[in-house]
Amino acid sequence: MITVRGLARQFAVRGRTVDAVKGIDFDVAAGELVGFLGPNGAGKTTTLRMLTTLLRPTGGTATVGGCDLLTDPQGVRRRIGYVAQGGSTWPESRVAEEIELQARLYGLSRSEARRRGALLAEQLDLAGLDQRPAKTLSGGQRRRLDIALGLVHEPALVFLDEPTTGLDPQSRANLWDHVRRMRAEQGMTVFLTTHYLDEADALCDRILVTDHGTIVAQGTPDELKARVAGDAITIQVADRPTEAAELAQQLPGAHEVTITDDTVRLRVPHGDAALPELLRVLDRQDITMTSVKVSRPTLDDVFLSLTGRCLRDDDAAPPALEATHAA
Ligand SMILES: Nc1ncnc2c1ncn2[C@@H]1O[C@H](COP(=O)(O)OP(=O)(O)OP(=O)(O)O)[C@@H](O)[C@H]1O
Numbered sequence: 001m002i003t004v005r006g007l008a009r010q011f012a013v014r015g016r017t018v019d020a021v022k023g024i025d026f027d028v029a030a031g032e033l034v035g036f037l038g039p040n041g042a043g044k045t046t047t048l049r050m051l052t053t054l055l056r057p058t059g060g061t062a063t064v065g066g067c068d069l070l071t072d073p074q075g076v077r078r079r080i081g082y083v084a085q086g087g088s089t090w091p092e093s094r095v096a097e098e099i100e101l102q103a104r105l106y107g108l109s110r111s112e113a114r115r116r117g118a119l120l121a122e123q124l125d126l127a128g129l130d131q132r133p134a135k136t137l138s139g140g141q142r143r144r145l146d147i148a149l150g151l152v153h154e155p156a157l158v159f160l161d162e163p164t165t166g167l168d169p170q171s172r173a174n175l176w177d178h179v180r181r182m183r184a185e186q187g188m189t190v191f192l193t194t195h196y197l198d199e200a201d202a203l204c205d206r207i208l209v210t211d212h213g214t215i216v217a218q219g220t221p222d223e224l225k226a227r228v229a230g231d232a233i234t235i236q237v238a239d240r241p242t243e244a245a246e247l248a249q250q251l252p253g254a255h256e257v258t259i260t261d262d263t264v265r266l267r268v269p270h271g272d273a274a275l276p277e278l279l280r281v282l283d284r285q286d287i288t289m290t291s292v293k294v295s296r297p298t299l300d301d302v303f304l305s306l307t308g309r310c311l312r313d314d315d316a317a318p319p320a321l322e323a324t325h326a327a
Pocket residue numbers: 011012013018019020038039040041042043044045046047195
């Protein structure tokens with residue numbers, strides 16, 4: 001459904017060249033729900049704007065819905081739906097009016113536009129709001145209206161740019177349900193950008209992890225998590241964290257041992273099996289532990305291990321044990 005080869009986009013900013021997207025390659029099969037996951041400024045929106053014909057690439061090629069992006073942009077536009085980050089509703093216009101107008105713009109007859117409007121309103125939980133001006137809708141309702149507008153012409157492929165940014169957790173989960181159900185019922189291909197790991201994990205069949213304009217990894221959420229070797233053990237100690245970290249480092253297979261204040265983190269192949277041994281050695285040295293946690297790898301860990309940074313806030317990783325010693 002989507003084939004991307006060497007796609008690139010540069011911007012000239014005050015005599016400087018910004019490489020927003022640096023020659024990326026990927027494919028999306030029909031019916032897949034694929035997440036494009038990366039931190040702010042990674043190049044997600046630029047990629048989406050290129051794939052939806054709103055921005056001309058400065059390099060590479062792509063086919064979208066079977067049409068060549070560069071030679072047949074009209075064909076691409078006819079086959080896709082695009083829900084932009086900020087949405088596109090007029091604040092004063094009413095919900096039903098807005099959906100029907102969009103349907104008419106795509107060439108549907110008046111009666112067909114009404115039928116599609118009613119169906120989408122029902123599918124996206126907007127029924128009963130049809131006479132409300134868009135400006136009076138809640139954030140979640142407005143996002144669902146944006147999605148209705150993107151789907152009014154029944155595209156086989158829909159692009160969603162950060163569909164749940166700015167929504168509260170309940171509205172986000174509710175929107176995920178809608179996207180899942182519509183995908184299941186209509187067999188649409190969905191390509192969405194997000195910087196929420198839980199969103200990518202909960203929703204996507206496959207994830208492309210992007211950073212600084214390149215794709216740094218791709219796979220199913222489980223495949224990506226399997227790339228992080230081992231479980232994480234996090235312990236807090238009452239005193240002597242450096243000594244505790246040195247003892248932890250000696251456990252079989254222990255790696256990525258870090259210290260932050262009174263907290264020691266490490267990875268081991270099997271957390272549950274390694275924990276009793278760790279407790280024993282700490283106890284032998286009279287180091288008091290105040291809390292302990294064993295966790296399976298998350299997508300957060302995947303991003304951290306791929307890029308050395310946290311996804312959400314661009315934080316630097318905590319210093320490694322060796323670095324702490326060298327300081
Ligand atoms: N029109 C533009 N002119 C100059 N630089 C731009 C332009 N659009 C994007 N950029 C730069 O390209 C890089 C990628 O931006 P982009 O908006 O694609 O990132 P993003 O991953 O979508 O971020 P966000 O999650 O914040 O939406 C950034 O460094 C950005 O400043």
